[in-house]
Amino acid sequence: MPSKVSVSTLRDPGLAPSGHQKIDWVKAHMPILNQLERELSAHRPLAGQRVAMSIHLEAKTAYMALVFAAAGAEVFLTGSNPLSTQDDVAAAAAERGVTVHAWHGATPEEYTAHLTRTLEAARPTLLLDDGGDLTHLLHTGRADLAANLIGGSEETSTGVQRLRAMEAEGVLRFPMVAVNNARMKHLFDNRYGTGQSTLESVMRNTNLSIAGKRVVVAGYGWCGKGVAMRAKGLGARVIVCEVDPVLANEALMDGFEVMPMARAAALGDIFITVTGCEKVIRREHFEVMRDGAILANAGHFDVEIWKPDLEAFGGQPVRVRPHVDAYTAPDGRRLYLIGEGRLANLAAGDGHPAEVMDLSFGVQLLTHLWLVENRGRLENRVIEVPPEIDTRVAETRLRALGVEIDRLTPEQERYIRSWQV
Template sequence: MDSGDGYEVKDLSLADQGRKNLDWAESQMGALLKVRERFEQEKPLEGMRIGVALHPTKETGALVRTLRAGGAELAVCACNPLSTQDDVAAALADEGVNIWAYKGETRDDYYRYLTNVCESEPNYTLDDGCDLVSEIHNNHSHLVDSIVAGAEETTTGIIRLRAMEEDNALKYPMMAVNDLKTKHLFDNYLGTGQSTIDGILRASSILFAGKNVAVAGYGPCGSGIAVRAEGMGANVIVTEVEPIRALQAVTDGYRVMPMNDAVREADVIITVTGGKHVINKEHFSAMKDGAILANSGHFDIEIDLAGLEDVATKKETIRTAFDRYTLPSGKHVYVCGEGRLVNLAAAEGHPSIVMAQSFCGQALAAEYAVKHKDELKVGVNEIPEEIDTHIAELQLEALGVQKDTLTTEQREYLSSWQEGT
């Protein structure tokens, strides 16, 4: 480990490779670079100390550079022990960013790094999964009064924040970045869809065509995974608990059934619900020999791995991010990426172009929160629709796509009721 004042990373000598990866990511993040250009001129984040707990990937590196261009000082750690790209962390440390992160962090290091971020006394927080907010509320509550606002990147984090708000436990305003349409309709659907399959392929190197692939949860993430698995020739099964989502899966052409039945048929099972023990201890013995399990939901509790370790007679790591468990019957079950977000544990997370949109949301939410701090409620704040529309426009511009605009006649027609048959 290389550590010094304000950083702890795996190996600083990886910085050159990290810069190359960052530059490659930025070459596909034109929308975010537009925001950065403006931030460089206007410095809207001057005076902000932003505590960041995100997946330290090359795309997050591009966001870090953008927030710094806006005038903010940053302290960065990971929001998952397996999601750091060590070369990127080295490049950021080399650029003078305060960063503590490496791939494969121990639980102690994970919380030590969160503590380092808290000790930088942030007045804005940027979270993916709410661990930083929880840490501040539980162990650094003296910071709360000086925090202008925070932002949350993922569905599970928003669910936790709303639960805190309901219990009157949330003590500063939060910006619901995940709920922007330009975020969850693209990042969760397209990003998770592609990168989850990428992670499973890198871990296992299997052929998807002809496999029975069960996807648990048919939200934006699950529906994205289902459509990509189908596109690769898999027979997709969906499990759901919510009637409308289950019906959507049926009418999208997938077989929907309870997990108790799906485990008997599936060659690959992917959880992406945000819930707990979706695959439970009883399911393992009913699985096909050779079944491959992966999770793309935020926390590593969707597959009951403790239950699997209990029933298994043997566990071997047979490839990077690919463990084989032997059951008493002699059957094998494989787990990708230790049951943690497979797209980050076994691959590189979402494609950069998708993250450009999500991170425009983060940068613009921070700017909005600073400008409107007196209007924000202590609770979960929706981000104004104009920001969503602006992000879509930035991305269309970056893609070189032009669209139509309404004529005056059309606009008047659409806002009137007199004209009929």
Template sequence: MEYKVKDISLAPKGKLMVEWAEQHMPVLRHIRQKYSEEKPLKGIKIAACMHVTKETAVLMLTLRDAGAEVALSASNPLSTQDPVAAYLATEGISIFAWRGMKEDEYFEAIARAASIGPNITMDDGGDLTVMIHKLAHGITEGIDYRIGKEFLSSDIAKGIYGGTEETTTGVIRLKALEKDGKLLYPVIAVNDSKTKYMFDNRYGTGQSSLDGILRATNILFAGKNVVVAGYGWVGRGIAWRAKGLGARVLVVEPDPIKALEAYYDGFYVSDMSTAAELGDVFITATGNRDVIRTEHFLKMKSGAILANAGHFNVEISVADLEKIAVSKRKINENVEEYLLPNNRRLYLIAEGRLVNLAAAEGHPSEVMDLSFGNQALAVKTLLKKHVSLRPKVYRLPGSIDRKIAYIKLKALGVKIEKLTPEQKKYLESWSS
């Protein structure tokens, strides 16, 4: 077991953090207990590239207790909780993660995790999956290929039964691989499960993104004009939570159906050019690049705050901001001030990286319980069915969604209605 973390002496603190998270994750506790007895993953190697948080730790320990050999790398240079990483290193997890990784260190960590020769990959954003596929297809562009080639062979994909993907961004990349005919093994898009995106993306990101902004700035949301770019499940959650805090919310959305939905949900809908002049706080959640760029920065009020809730730090064009700024200075650990030629000052949070993880602790444990319950069951599904699956992007069966929901409801003490045999028959019949 290898590891590279910031400070192994932080492990006792990490242990307490993980225990706190597990107390609030009844679905994963249930699965962990069951898997610990059955050992369904015995002899299986899992390489994971995920945000190293206390919730992720509960998932990794669940997989370990199920019999798997697990190696973990960070899926964002700023999202690692160092005490948690240290604790996992003492618990038999090969982990390569620390907060503040440089770009080459980040990709080296991914390659080191993959060097165990995985049967299953678990990804959060697609960086692990893309590295493996670049090596396999001989696509030599990018630092991920250069560093991956130092640690991994080009035939690494041959031993992989399948993979899982946690995020919207990652699923987009996987579907592009599939469309190009380059996807080499089946991948389950955990993000597309209802008990993931309807809860994690909406309630989890909605709350934790605002939490990150508040921790970094301590501003008052009430009365602010908050611009939310993107009205997918993440954007919906952010918009509704900002509205709940008393903000006036403007939604920027290119999809006409989503834009219409935002309008009828009671939000002002506009393009970014118009919104740039009105916003006090800007939060991107699109999965696309250059959503806010030079022409928008120059229109913004002095004091405007910029935050990103998308997976990669490409939605706010930091390169444009760096290029046009007269000067910049660090206000605190997670806020940088940029002085523009028009003498206005803009404030960028966490380098434009995932604000909820870089400036806060990520999603609440209660909601990650659902997402990681999906992850654990997806691994078992892949082991059971991988021989019959083609290299495609799959969704988990609806029966697993319902199973996770039932476990969660039982833990919450919630009773739901049961259909009578007559009602079931009525719903299954075409005749009245």
């Protein structure tokens, strides 16, 4: 029978040793997945399940895939962004028994082929998506491959938005759990993970200071809150741009300036988009930006910093540092784009810290166990993560840290459940 390496689609299988090092490093810092691996490998509750995963293919996600395999599942893994796949990690995951179809720098045609090959190989019973590309394919060109699906999960805000739109139109063909909405996911991954990894990517790729600069954050959801908080902590003067008046008020009360992008564009030194929308920064903004302005996107798709306008304004990009492209205006001003406008923290970095992704991936694994336990009883709609999964992940994390918390007494429990004083 062919090995997983021989049936995988890899850039270079010889890169696996470096990938093994990366996976082993993050494993040492992911106690929740370690605990679940120990528990689930004993009775393999996912035996017989075929899991198709589209997710940023780096060390932490590879380790999650391996824990799914330890729980008994057959795992088929592909990327969710052409620039976030790490070829050495992909090769290592294939050597450890996961079927992988992905490589770094895939063309749009190759990227779609990898998604399709993953679904064709898996004929999945479970789906783990990040951004909704597999889900979209299962509702369009390859709907025939959805016949065996019990259900799936969505990792990120953008993907949940797409699922909500599908549900509203009545076209969603299988149950999907909004893992992004779980408290142990978005309160930590979106806020602390995005905040740290995005600023880390800007600093690593430019070798410039954050302190003293004006950082413009477009979007003040949980990801934007994290970016603004971390930028402030590094000494930046933070400006927030928002379309939601409630979130704009929250940014004001958190101590940030709030203004439209039309004004912020002339003031900022660093611009970070975290909105999930398109054309957030466009031609009229580029035209008034300062020489040397740095542009970074932390939203899932490369549409927030509108590259057609950037090229029309600044011509074809010139690579001036790894992951940094310069666009030069007719008057000589240069604007710098990180990671080709894709997710800066993954296209030009290693993504969120391992300890943060341990929380998210603990939720993912327990969600898929819940899907299997509830097969046939779930509607074809977007489903929230059951609260007991959040609680289990949170308690596991506290135990790993040696942290104890209070418990309600029976009297207190009766009190908070009663309407009488």
